[in-house]
Amino acid sequence: MSExxxxxxxxxxxxxxxxxxxxxxxxxxxxxxxxxxxxxxxPMIWQAFTSxxxxxxxxxxxxxxxxxxxxxxxxxxQAHEAYEARKVARRPALPRKxxxxxxxxxxxxxxxxxGFGGLEAALFGGLGLVLHFAAFGPDPLANKGMDGVDQxxxxxxxxxxTQAEEHxxxxxxxxxxxxxxxxxxxxxxxxxxxxxxxxxxEEDPRDLTAARKFMGVYLKGARDATEKFADLYIRARSTxxxxxxxxxxxxxxxxxxAKNRHLLLDDRSDLNIEIEVLRDRLAxxxxxxxxx
Amino acid sequence: xGTGGGHMTxxxxxxxxxxxxxxxxLYASTFGAA
Numbered sequence: 604m605s606e607x608x609x610x611x612x613x614x615x616x617x618x619x620x621x622x623x624x625x626x627x628x629x630x631x632x633x634x635x636x637x638x639x640x641x642x643x644x645x646p647m648i649w650q651a652f653t654s655x656x657x658x659x660x661x662x663x664x665x666x667x668x669x670x671x672x673x674x675x676x677x678x679x680x681q682a683h684e685a686y687e688a689r690k691v692a693r694r695p696a697l698p699r700k701x702x703x704x705x706x707x708x709x710x711x712x713x714x715x716x717x718g719f720g721g722l723e724a725a726l727f728g729g730l731g732l733v734l735h736f737a738a739f740g741p742d743p744l745a746n747k748g749m750d751g752v753d754q755x756x757x758x759x760x761x762x763x764x765t766q767a768e769e770h771x772x773x774x775x776x777x778x779x780x781x782x783x784x785x786x787x788x789x790x791x792x793x794x795x796x797x798x799x800x801x802x803x804x805e806e807d808p809r810d811l812t813a814a815r816k817f818m819g820v821y822l823k824g825a826r827d828a829t830e831k832f833a834d835l836y837i838r839a840r841s842t843x844x845x846x847x848x849x850x851x852x853x854x855x856x857x858x859x860x861a862k863n864r865h866l867l868l869d870d871r872s873d874l875n876i877e878i879e880v881l882r883d884r885l886a887x888x889x890x891x892x893x894x895x
Numbered sequence: 896x897g898t899g900g901g902h903m904t905x906x907x908x909x910x911x912x913x914x915x916x917x918x919x920x921l922y923a924s925t926f927g928a929a
Contacts, residue, residue, distance in 0.1 A: 636913065639913075639917050640916075640917070640920070642922050643917045643920035643921050643924070644920050644923075645924070646915055646921065646924040646925045647924040650924060650925075650927065666924075669920065703913045706919065707916070709924050710920065711920065714923040714924060715923055715927075716929070717927070718926065719924065719927055727919065727923050730919055731916065731919060731920075734913075734915050734916040734919065735912075737908065737912035738909050738910075738913035738916055739909075739913075740909070769906040804898020
């Protein structure tokens with residue numbers, strides 16, 4: 604949604620110092636480059652329809668193979684980026700970039716066979732495969748950060764987070780319906796806080812039990828409240844209702860933030876234990892730590 | 896491609912390979928005696 608104004612000196616935007624929703628956002632690197640893979644084989648259409656029927660068929664199959672390869676490559680890159688962005692991630696079920704390499708080789712081999720001959724087919728195919736692999740590399744083939752983590756537990760966390768994200772989307776939609784700048788920006792800040800909690804749980808699945816109520820019941824309540832408020836506000840534009848709703852959001856946000864701080868404190872004590880253990884170990888082995 | 900934390904970075908070699916790949920595709924699809 605476009606925003607006409609905002610910031611510290613604009614009316615009704617709330618706290619300027621609050622963390623905005625772009626915090627920690629990163630530009631995707633899956634950019635325009637991959638799109639060239641869709642464009643480069645397109646001259647084959649012209650080739651196809653200026654040649655004999657059998658060759659036309661082969662050209663079109665080659666084109667389709669290369670387009671499929673380009674599509675797989677792009678999807679694979681997106682998956683790889685998502686994999687790298689997370690601390691704990693499972694490897695992609697389908698190694699799309701590797702498949703893209705193979706299909707690129709196959710498509711080029713077919714094009715070489717149709718347009719030139721058998722030897723050229725092998726050359727094009729081999730070259731295409733190697734170049735594609737060099738340009739995009741393999742997919743991540745191992746799970747990351749999953750050793751020692753219970754599979755069942757991670758699945759539970761993933762499910763709970765997906766559900767929470769669904770609630771957040773519903774809240775956004777309802778707030779958007781209310782068409783009020785102040786409400787939208789307030790909801791956005793609330794969501795940033797909720798997402799911070801979700802990231803905390805994601806990084807340490809043990810926190811799920813403690814945060815479950817927040818991710819389920821409270822968030823669902825917030826969603827229902829937002830929907831009711833939006834319905835009411837569209838009809839009546841009642842300032843009172845708006846203030847009540849904003850107060851509710853503030854309370855919720857405070858409790859989410861407190862919970863998050865509490866969970867992080869646990870992580871902190873884990874860290875302290877690690878440090879203590881290592882210190883003791885070093886001391887036992889006669890290595891003195893300079894405490895100054 | 897960085898395997899460490901953070902996001903993908905690309906080397907010059909990867910860019911070169913990509914450019915060559917696109918050229919190869921154009922070559923294979925444009926020339927060729929029909």
